Amino acid sequence: MKLKYAIIFSYLYIIITSITACAQKKIFPSPANYDLNTPEKFTMTESLQEISGITFNNLKNDTIYAIQDEEGKLFFWQLGSRKISSAKFGKRGDYEDLAILNNVVFVLRSDGTLYSFPLSAKTESSINSKEWVNLLPKGEYEGLHADAKQNNLYVLCKKCADDKSSKEVSGYVLTVSNDSLINSSQFSIDVKQIQALTEKKNVKFRPSALTFNLRTNEWFILSASNKMLVITDENWKVKQVFDLDPGTFLQPEGIAFDSEHNLYISNEGDDLKNGNVLKFKFLNK
Numbered sequence: 001m002k003l004k005y006a007i008i009f010s011y012l013y014i015i016i017t018s019i020t021a022c023a024q025k026k027i028f029p030s031p032a033n034y035d036l037n038t039p040e041k042f043t044m045t046e047s048l049q050e051i052s053g054i055t056f057n058n059l060k061n062d063t064i065y066a067i068q069d070e071e072g073k074l075f076f077w078q079l080g081s082r083k084i085s086s087a088k089f090g091k092r093g094d095y096e097d098l099a100i101l102n103n104v105v106f107v108l109r110s111d112g113t114l115y116s117f118p119l120s121a122k123t124e125s126s127i128n129s130k131e132w133v134n135l136l137p138k139g140e141y142e143g144l145h146a147d148a149k150q151n152n153l154y155v156l157c158k159k160c161a162d163d164k165s166s167k168e169v170s171g172y173v174l175t176v177s178n179d180s181l182i183n184s185s186q187f188s189i190d191v192k193q194i195q196a197l198t199e200k201k202n203v204k205f206r207p208s209a210l211t212f213n214l215r216t217n218e219w220f221i222l223s224a225s226n227k228m229l230v231i232t233d234e235n236w237k238v239k240q241v242f243d244l245d246p247g248t249f250l251q252p253e254g255i256a257f258d259s260e261h262n263l264y265i266s267n268e269g270d271d272l273k274n275g276n277v278l279k280f281k282f283l284n285k
Contacts, residue, residue: 028245031220031231033285034263039248039278042079044269047086051075051275053097053108053144053209054254054266057119061258064277066266067095067107069253072115074098074105074122079277089127090115097209097254099146099153101176106153108144112136114153114174114181135183136172137162142253143171143210143221151176152184156221158206166204167191171236189221193238194230200243205230209255222255222265248278 030036044051050068057063066075072090077083094110100119107115107129114132121127139160146153153174157163163170168188175184191205208224218239221230227249231240244252250273254266261282269275 026245029242031229031240031242033261033283034280035283036229036242036248036280037245039265039280042277042279044275044277045082045084047084048075049269049275051266051268051277052095052142052253054256054264054277055099055146056256056258057100057103058148059214059257059259061260061262064256064264065098065100065105066254066277067098068275069094069096069110069268071095072107074107074127076122079279085122087122087124087127089117089121089129090131096142097144099144101146101148101151101153104176106144106146108141108155110140110142110158112139112141112155116181132181135174135181139163142208145210145212147212153181154210156207156210158208166202169205169207187236189230189232189236190238194228194241197238197241198228198243200226200228208253211255211257213257213261215261220255220257220263222252224249224251224253224268227252250276 027037048068051066052069054066063076064079073086073088075084075086095107096110097108099106103119105117105119115129117127117129140158142158143156156171157169160170168190171187173185175182194205195203206223206225207221209222211220217234219232227244227246229242232238251268252265253268256264263280266277
């Protein structure tokens with residue numbers, strides 16, 4: 001009889017502890033007009049277990065485009081559909097982000113090499129892509145964004161030789177001109193400004209993706225290793241820093257907006273969890 005009561009007590013303790021833990025789940029602060037605690041989650045298939053960059057063409061959310069960091073393939077599908085199409089553009093490699101500019105796809109490899117090909121080529125099983133080398137200093141790169149108004153690509157260092165990631169992070173502006181890419185200018189993010197807005201100590205900022213919010217004229221910069229979302233003005237002055245819930249953001253590697261101002265963040269999976277794309281609806285408050 002004593003054993004029976006002991007077992008019942010143990011079960012009750014587990015149930016009460018679980019309920020209490022759920023009730024006390026930490027709510028993480030979010031940017032204005034978004035709630036990072038309540039995403040709509042789209043679970044990825046095995047082919048996109050290691051999804052990294054995501055983007056839309058002209059902000060249209062009828063098709064999402066993505067890469068993963070092992071295969072040189074462009075993936076594209078409608079969110080919610082399990083039918084994912086792909087086209088091969090390069091050899092196996094560490095591909096980190098992508099952007100579409102004037103119907104041309106640009107893909108960033110971690111060593112700073114870029115690949116480009118017409119978006120229309122996605123219907124081909126194998127794409128004849130152009131490789132761009134030695135445009136950027138040696139380093140590790142993960143963030144790429146296209147600015148259609150200025151005809152520019154923005155590339156952000158994750159870890160570059162010239163940077164001290166506890167002080168600043170460098171980025172480069174590549175101008176698309178007459179079917180060529182030109183490294184036209186450089187910018188930097190002051191990590192001390194990030195440090196001043198977070199409780200984390202000795203921040204070494206390692207960004208993994210970036211995108212531009214056309215509604216607010218702000219940069220949204222994601223860091224997987226820091227579990228952090230940094231918002232700057234259009235001139236890279238840090239305005240806000242948001243710590244991300246590690247339970248929701250397993251390994252956030254991609255970020256994008258659509259034409260309705262909805263925010264999307266992609267997460268790589270691991271041995272226990274699938275990769276996913278999280279959608280955060282624009283809340284017009």
